[in-house]
Amino acid sequence: MSRLRIRPRPPLALALPALLAVAFLLLPLIGILSRTQWGELGTHLTSPGVVEALRLSLVVSLWALGLSLLLGVPLAWLLARVPFKGKALVRSLVLLPMVLPPTVGGVALLLGFGRRGLLGPWLEGTFGITLPFHTSGAVVAATFVAMPFLVISLEGALGGLKQSYEETAASLGAPPVRVFFTVTLPMVAPGLVAGAALTWARALGEFGATITFAGNLPGTTQTLPLQVYLLLQDKPEAATSVSLLLLAIAMGVLIALRGRWTGTPVAAKEAGAAAVTEEPSPSVPGPDGGDGGPVPDGEAVRADGGDWALHAEVTGFNELTLDAGPGTTIAVVGENGAGKTTLLRALLGLTPRAHARLRLGDTDVTALPPHRRQVAWVPQDGALFPHLTALANTAYGLRARGAGRAEARREAQDWLDRLGVGHLARRKPAQLSGGQAQRVALARALAARPRLLLLDEPLAALDQTTRAHVRHTLRTHLAGFGGVCLIVTHDPVEAVSLADRVLVLSDGRTLQDAAPAEVTRRPRSPWVARMLGRNAWPGTASADGMALGPGGRLVVAESLPEGAAALAIIAPEAVAVHRERPGGSPRNVWPGTVREITAVGSRLRVLVGSAEVPDLVAEITPEAAAELGLADGAAVWTSVKATEVTLVRL
Numbered sequence: 001m002s003r004l005r006i007r008p009r010p011p012l013a014l015a016l017p018a019l020l021a022v023a024f025l026l027l028p029l030i031g032i033l034s035r036t037q038w039g040e041l042g043t044h045l046t047s048p049g050v051v052e053a054l055r056l057s058l059v060v061s062l063w064a065l066g067l068s069l070l071l072g073v074p075l076a077w078l079l080a081r082v083p084f085k086g087k088a089l090v091r092s093l094v095l096l097p098m099v100l101p102p103t104v105g106g107v108a109l110l111l112g113f114g115r116r117g118l119l120g121p122w123l124e125g126t127f128g129i130t131l132p133f134h135t136s137g138a139v140v141a142a143t144f145v146a147m148p149f150l151v152i153s154l155e156g157a158l159g160g161l162k163q164s165y166e167e168t169a170a171s172l173g174a175p176p177v178r179v180f181f182t183v184t185l186p187m188v189a190p191g192l193v194a195g196a197a198l199t200w201a202r203a204l205g206e207f208g209a210t211i212t213f214a215g216n217l218p219g220t221t222q223t224l225p226l227q228v229y230l231l232l233q234d235k236p237e238a239a240t241s242v243s244l245l246l247l248a249i250a251m252g253v254l255i256a257l258r259g260r261w262t263g264t265p266v267a268a269k270e271a272g273a274a275a276v277t278e279e280p281s282p283s284v285p286g287p288d289g290g291d292g293g294p295v296p297d298g299e300a301v302r303a304d305g306g307d308w309a310l311h312a313e314v315t316g317f318n319e320l321t322l323d324a325g326p327g328t329t330i331a332v333v334g335e336n337g338a339g340k341t342t343l344l345r346a347l348l349g350l351t352p353r354a355h356a357r358l359r360l361g362d363t364d365v366t367a368l369p370p371h372r373r374q375v376a377w378v379p380q381d382g383a384l385f386p387h388l389t390a391l392a393n394t395a396y397g398l399r400a401r402g403a404g405r406a407e408a409r410r411e412a413q414d415w416l417d418r419l420g421v422g423h424l425a426r427r428k429p430a431q432l433s434g435g436q437a438q439r440v441a442l443a444r445a446l447a448a449r450p451r452l453l454l455l456d457e458p459l460a461a462l463d464q465t466t467r468a469h470v471r472h473t474l475r476t477h478l479a480g481f482g483g484v485c486l487i488v489t490h491d492p493v494e495a496v497s498l499a500d501r502v503l504v505l506s507d508g509r510t511l512q513d514a515a516p517a518e519v520t521r522r523p524r525s526p527w528v529a530r531m532l533g534r535n536a537w538p539g540t541a542s543a544d545g546m547a548l549g550p551g552g553r554l555v556v557a558e559s560l561p562e563g564a565a566a567l568a569i570i571a572p573e574a575v576a577v578h579r580e581r582p583g584g585s586p587r588n589v590w591p592g593t594v595r596e597i598t599a600v601g602s603r604l605r606v607l608v609g610s611a612e613v614p615d616l617v618a619e620i621t622p623e624a625a626a627e628l629g630l631a632d633g634a635a636v637w638t639s640v641k642a643t644e645v646t647l648v649r650l
C-alpha cells in the first residue's frame, strides 16, 4: 500500500498574510537578539540596579502568584461548579484586567485602594497599610493583571473534569473540602500548573498598572520592566540585555507549557486506559473452568457487618416506592431516558430532579448529604481516580471515614485480593484493563462499607468474554453483601443472571417490579418483552449441555465446565413450534401444551408448558400461528437448535 502523504498546498491568498504575521512577530525579537552586546551581557545583568530590580520582581511576582492561587482557585471552582445568577458578569469581571489597558487598571486601583480611593483610608486607618509607593502596591497591581490567567486556565480544566469523579468520592464518604483537595485539585493539576506559570510570567512582566498605582521607587516598586523603561533612556544597551532576560523567561514558560494552557490531560489518560487490551485476568476462572487465581468463590462478604433493608420513596422525575430486604440485588432496566440514572442519583442525594426519602436499615438518611449516607456508587466508567493507585483508590473510602493510613491500606489490599486484583494494587487506573478497573471500582465501593450499593451499567464497557468473567465475580461477591444492590443495565442476560428482582422503569415510574422469571414470562410491555423476553432456565452444565434444575436435559453447542451452575438463555424467536414431532437437525425437542397466547407488537408469544422441561416462550408470526391452528390447550412440539442456546455461568 502506498504510504505517500499528500500535503495540500495552502492558497497563496492566505499563506502570504500568515507568513507576514509570523515575520511581524519575529522581527522585534530578532532585533533584541541582534542588538544585544553579548560581551557586556554579564556586566549589564549583574549591575546593582538590575540585581535589585530582579530581586524585587521575583518577590512581587511570587507574592502575586500566591495571592492569585489563594483567591483565584476558589473563584475558578465557583465559576466552574456552582450555578448562580450573574455568573457571566463575574466571568467578564475576571477577564476585564486582560483587556483593560494596564495604566487604566492602575488608575482604577488608585481609585479603589489608593490613599484617596474607596478602601485606602480604611486600610491606612485600621492596618496602617498604604499601598501606593510600597512593594505591597506593586504586588496588588501585579495580582490584578495576572490573576485572570489562573482563573481562566483552572476554570477550563475544572470544566473538562467529569463530575463523576467528585460524586464518586462523595459517595465514598469524603466531605466536599476533602474531595476538593484529594480528587479535584490533583486531577486538574496540569491546568493549575499551566495557569500558575502564566500568572507568574504575567506578574513578572507587569509594567503599566504598577507604575501608575505603585510608582517607580528603586528598591521598593521598581521591578525589572520598569528598569528596562528607565535604562532605555540612559543606557539602551543595558535595556536590551534586561529585555533579553525577560524574553528568555517568557519563552521558557511558553515552551514548558506547550499548549497545555487549557484542558486537562486527564482525557488523554483515559484514552490510554481504554486502549489497554482487554484480557481475562488470570485470577478469574476462564471459560474452560480453570481457576487461575485467588478469587475465593462463595466467600461471604459482609460490607458493614450488618444487614440493611431499603425503603425509598422517590418523588420528582421518578415517582416510585421501593422496598427491598437485606442482600437483595435489583436490576434496574428501562428504555433510554426512563429515569434509571436519575433514580440512582436521587438515592445518592446528587440531583435536584428527584428527591428520595431513604431509609437504610433503621436509619433515615434523607436529610444527610451524599458523603454521609453510606450509599456507594460505581458509575458506568468506574471513575477510578487516575492519579491514585488501585490500592489508594480502594483505601479512599476507608481514609475518608477516618481509618488510619496503614489500616486502610491493609483493608484495601484485602478487598482487592477478594476481588482477584490484589496483584494489581500498585498500578494506576491507566494501566488496568477495563475488566480489572471494574473490579477495582467494585472493591473500592465495597471497602467503603456501604449500606446501599449502586452500580450503573457495571459491565457495559467490557467485551463479551470479560463480561462473563466479571459477571461471575460480581455475582460471587454480591452474594455476601448485606445491603441492597441496584444495578442499572441494558443487558437482559445481566438482569436475569445477577438480580433477584427486576425493576422496570418507564417515564420515571415503576412499570414492573418482580423476579426475573416472572418479568420474563409476563412482560408488561413490548419493550420489556424485547428487553427481557427470553427464556432463562437454571441448571447444571453437563458434558453435552445442561441438566435442568427441575429435570430434563438441554443439548447446547457451547460448553461450560461440567457441574458448573448455569443459566440457559433461549430467545423466544429461536423456539420453533410444530403440530407434529419434527424430524431433522434440532436435538432439543419436547412435547407440550399451549398455555397462553399474547400479542407483542406484531408478533405472538406462545407459552408452552411441558412435562419434560420448564415453561418455554416461543415468538412466532400470527401467520405461522394461524397455519398451525394454535389455540390455548393445543398439543404442540417445541424445538430449539443447540446453537441457539446461550449458557451463562452463575
Ligand SMILES: Nc1ncnc2c1ncn2[C@@H]1O[C@H](COP(=O)(O)OP(=O)(O)OP(=O)(O)O)[C@@H](O)[C@H]1O
Pocket (backbone or CB within 6 Å): 317, 334, 335, 336, 337, 338, 339, 340, 341, 342, 343, 353
Ligand atoms: N440534568 C438534567 N436536566 C434536565 N433533564 C435531564 C437531566 N438529566 C436527565 N434528564 C432527563 O431526564 C430523563 C431521565 O434521564 P436518565 O438519565 O435518568 O435516564 P436513563 O434511564 O438513565 O437513560 P439512559 O438509559 O439513556 O442512560 C430523560 O428524559 C433526560 O433527558
